[in-house]
Amino acid sequence: MAVANLHKFASRIARNPTIFSITRSSVSGSPIPSRSGSAKVADRIVKLFAVDPEGHKREIIGLSGQTLLKALTNHGLIDPDSHRLEDIDACSSECEVHIAQEWLEKLPEASYDEQYVLKRNSRARVLNKHSRLGCQVVLSPELQGMVVAIPEAKPWDIP
Numbered sequence: 001m002a003v004a005n006l007h008k009f010a011s012r013i014a015r016n017p018t019i020f021s022i023t024r025s026s027v028s029g030s031p032i033p034s035r036s037g038s039a040k041v042a043d044r045i046v047k048l049f050a051v052d053p054e055g056h057k058r059e060i061i062g063l064s065g066q067t068l069l070k071a072l073t074n075h076g077l078i079d080p081d082s083h084r085l086e087d088i089d090a091c092s093s094e095c096e097v098h099i100a101q102e103w104l105e106k107l108p109e110a111s112y113d114e115q116y117v118l119k120r121n122s123r124a125r126v127l128n129k130h131s132r133l134g135c136q137v138v139l140s141p142e143l144q145g146m147v148v149a150i151p152e153a154k155p156w157d158i159p
Contacts (some may be wrong), residue, residue, distance in 0.1 A: 069134035
């Protein structure tokens with residue numbers, strides 16, 4: 001257990017060595033200059049509205065650069081165990097959401113792979129123009145106020 005935690009810590013340092021670097025200025029107590037371009041968390045907040053399958057509208061908080069799936073799972077609207085990978089090749093479309101029309105135009109077009117997954121898992125094999133995969137929608141400040149609906153589970157998804 002301790003070895004596994006040590007490996008995780010070492011991999012974090014390897015990925016971003018500036019997080020753990022100690023400089024003379026940080027030890028001496030003089031202020032460390034902030035990195036240029038780094039934003040406060042408050043500047044990255046994106047507020048959304050999600051309508052659950054029962055029709056209740058809830059305010060959802062996500063971060064710019066985070067996927068819509070992550071924001072929805074953090075608020076308990078999508079089961080995190082149902083969609084473990086945010087990789088389109090492993091997708092089962094259980095993170096399907098419906099985006100309101102005025103917000104669809106602000107999103108990049110769905111990729112061929114995303115459309116394929118949505119069609120493959122649709123009973124009628126017809127793509128609903130509002131359907132997107134939450135794992136493929138990346139939040140940005142332009143999406144502030146976006147409205148998404150979580151569709152009811154498909155009969156074949158219910159255990």
